[in-house]
Amino acid sequence: MPLLSSMYLRLRLRNMYQGTKSNSQRFVSKSTTQSSESKVNGVSSEGITSADNVQKPQRYTKMRTKTAALGGKNLVEHVYHILEQVKWGPAAEAALDNLNCTLGVYHGNQILKRLQDHTVARGFFYWLKRQPGFKHDEHSYTTMVGILGRARQFNAINSLLDEMVEDGSFPNVVTYNRMIHSYGRANYLDEALNVFYQMQEAGCEPDRVTYCTLIDIHAKAGFLDVALNMYRRMQEAGLSPDTFTYSVIINCLGKAGHLDTSYQLFSEMIAQGCTPNLVTYNIMIALQAKARNYPCALRLYRDMQTAGFEPDKVTYSIVMEVLGHCGYLEEAEGMFTEMKQRNWVPDEPVYGLLVDLWGKAGEVDKARGWYQAMIQAGVRPNVPTCNSLLSAFLRVHRFSDAYDVLQSMPSLGLNPSLQTYTLLLSCCTDTQYLSNMGVCCELMAISGHPAHAFLKSMPAAGPDGQNVREHANSFLDLMHSEDRESKRGLVDAVVDFLHKTGLKEEASSVWEVAAQKNVYPDVVREKSSLYWLINLHVMSDGTAITALARTLAWFRRQILMSGAVPMRIDIVTGWGRRSRVTGSSLVRQSVKEMLNIFEFPFYTESGNTGCFVGCGESLNTWLLHPYVERMHLL
DNA sequence: ATAGGGTTAG
Structure with missing residues (x-):
């Protein structure tokens, strides 16, 4: 296995079992301790007398530490596996009671962290709390806040925080950060900002993670100005961006359409001595790829490798897509092979991408080949992948193959979707x-x-x-x-x-x-006072004609009802949805024909032949013709 | 004494 892949696996494993390697001895399980002792040391615990104890205190301490750590690890695993399989209820509680052992807060938290289901986590959290002598600390409260946040249980979080304070523990910067993240991800940005201000009132200084989270959630929700403002405040607070923060901001800027600025920031981070990591490169490559700057994306891919990073699953997926969209389908397949050679297990979307790429290229048999390869690899196709194959067959009029795909969906447990029907x-x-x-x-x-x-x-x-x-x-x-x-x-x-x-x-x-x-939502928009845009560019031609006719009729009625006369109307057709050749648009052509037939007074501005402009008195006069109400019947 | 939070694709 190549070095990076095995490192990745080790990291994954370490994260999975995080904490279980640490030397905790907070809880003692009588039964497991005994058996571990006899196993590990080769002597039964009865063999250790009090005399040994006195004579060799050091050895005894060492031994106890070791056995307790093993017992702890086992118990954490044991309890976790019990909880992983149950819904919370009396049975789960009885199972825990039957263990008849004491869990400390450290190990309790280790288990809690791994529980996905928030109802189980909550049940376990309160079960722990009821155990005699048990007391949650800020770590376990914080873990619970995170779990509830992921499940968007905001009321529960607030009562938990009350309990936490009553219990004598106080939220720290991590607790607050988790709340900010939770609120942000649920699109409650005001609440996230509230936490940001509250934490400061409570005397808790925001750290880099706080700012980084706020930047990310605001940018993702489309508030780039707030995000950049937070970036400024972070620097004012004396916190310089690290690789993680740079990656977040670069991603935000790029996604918000500021591709050049994002690239500048990438250069800046390098100049600052902040080394991009694999994720940073993946972000950069994906951003350039999405903007169709394929040569730049591929250059970054090479830079990444020069910098000593082996591509991971995300990289492969992005680069394959880039290659595919550039028309380099064999190269995309080569990537797939390389990815497998490096022991990454291809998943559904990767196979799906190849099906889609070959299908769109009109090579339906290649597309079907990948579809079959996916099934042979034991990967179940999903609905979008079936749609890709179906669409490929339809496009070349191979209706009996299309029929087979459609027919096979239910047996794969797949229901045709709205997209299936649409195509x-x-x-x-x-x-x-x-x-x-x-x-x-x-x-x-x-x-x-x-x-x-x-x-x-x-x-x-x-x-x-x-x-x-x-x-x-x-x-x-x-x-x-x-x-x-x-x-x-x-x-x-x-x-x-x-x-x-x-x-x-x-x-x-x-x-x-x-x-x-x-x-x-974006078809009709008042760009400025009495200056309107009608945007038809995402429509097929029949829909565009219909939409335009009804929208112009709507303007007519507005004039008759309120006297509000538009001064200018821009009809935007763009390249049209169905057009595959740049510069030729069915929508544009159909719209133009219609406008001509009804003698709509339009002109086109230089450089934008896809936009028909009507304005002034001629527009006003035209809109008052009674036939505007019936244009759609043409 | 241990630990806990933030980023990327489809």
């Missing part, structure tokens, strides 16, 4: 003559997704379209917990489908409901 539906409208329609409809029926029932039971639009709106409304309610991207994908496919099959009124009603339900 089947998109396939219906993919060709000019809708020639895929029949076979795709069959596949859609097989998927058994609720979206199919929704589409099949779509009523013909009544005079005001209210029936369609209600129908769409209840379907979107059903899809409530799906994330917005997925909902947007499906609505896009549905509206496009309805539009292209001539059901324009229905398409419009579905669009309106989706817009009302905030599925498209």
Whole structure:
């Protein structure tokens, strides 16, 4: 095994069993102590007389330490394995009582740290607290705060803190940091900041971890200004960033779109003598890769190796993706091989990536090969991977292979998702003559997704379209917990489908409901007073036409109702969702045609041919034409 | 006396 991999494993093991190697003797288990003594020393404990005791005090102490440490380790393992398998309840409690031994706070905390389930952890924590002579300290309270925080049990944390103080222990900087982290991760940023101020009032100085956590959570929530402000305050407090902090900030800046600044900071850290670690390099590579600066990403990858770091699983995954997106698919496969040679066990997403890459490259048989390799390796495919393969077959019209994939999903325990349905539906409208329609409809029926029932039971639009709106409304309610991207994908496919099959009124009603339900939050925006943006660039062409028609009609109604006349409207089409060739956009083309037919007074600004601008008196006059209300029927 | 917290991908 290569050096770094085995080091990694050792580290993992050390973390897993952290503490069990330490020489604690706080608790004594009568039964285990005795058996350990006889095993380890080769003499029964009865053989040790009080005379030995007096004569050889040193040896005795040493021996006791050793045996107690072994007993402690065993007991920690033993108790942990009991608790790992149970739900908290009378049975678990009885099992602990039956152990009939005393756990000290140190070992109690070692066990607590490893418990994942917060109900078990809590039960154990209070069981410990009830043991005669037991007293929790700031460490065990802090551990419990962390566990509750991970489970977002904020009320429980607050009562625990009260108890802690009553019990005579006080929160320290680690306790506060864990609270800040917990609140931040649950997106309660105000509460996180509150803790930050409270700790200082309580006389606890924030440390580097405090600032680092605050920077991270604020940047992730999109408050880069607050994050950078915290960075400044950290430096003002005399805390210089370490490798960890630099990595966090570099990641934050990069993710917030300040790629150059993040790179500058990377250079700065090196200039400051702060050595980037593997994670820092992984972050840098991923940031450049996401920005499609592939040569830069690959250069960083080489720098990383020059600096003496062997790639880890994360590195391999990122670099494989970069190579794949550059079109170097064989090289990506080479990475996979290297990764395996270095004893990293490929997981589902890595196989999934290769399936997806080959599928997108149109090499469906390669894609299927990786899919089969995954199954042979005993890795169960997930729904997105099936979707990748399915999509690959659909794109090259291999419908019987697509059918096989779809058919196999339930037997793998996988339910077709909203995305599965979306790509089947998109396939219906993919060709000019809708020639895929029949076979795709069959596949859609097989998927058994609720979206199919929704589409099949779509009523013909009544005079005001209210029936369609209600129908769409209840379907979107059903899809409530799906994330917005997925909902947007499906609505896009549905509206496009309805539009292209001539059901324009229905398409419009579905669009309106989706817009009302905030599925498209960024479509209409007032950039500044009376200056509006209509952003169509994430839509397929049918949806873009429908959305534009209904939005312009909305402006007309606004004028008639309130007299508020927009001074300028920018219609942004971008490159369009379906366009695969830079510069040619179906959305742009369709939108332009529509605007021309209705004689919308637009111009394009130099350098941005994807943006149609209407403004001034001509726009106002145009918006008042009655046909604006019926454009969507074209 | 021991220990405890913060970062990266899909």
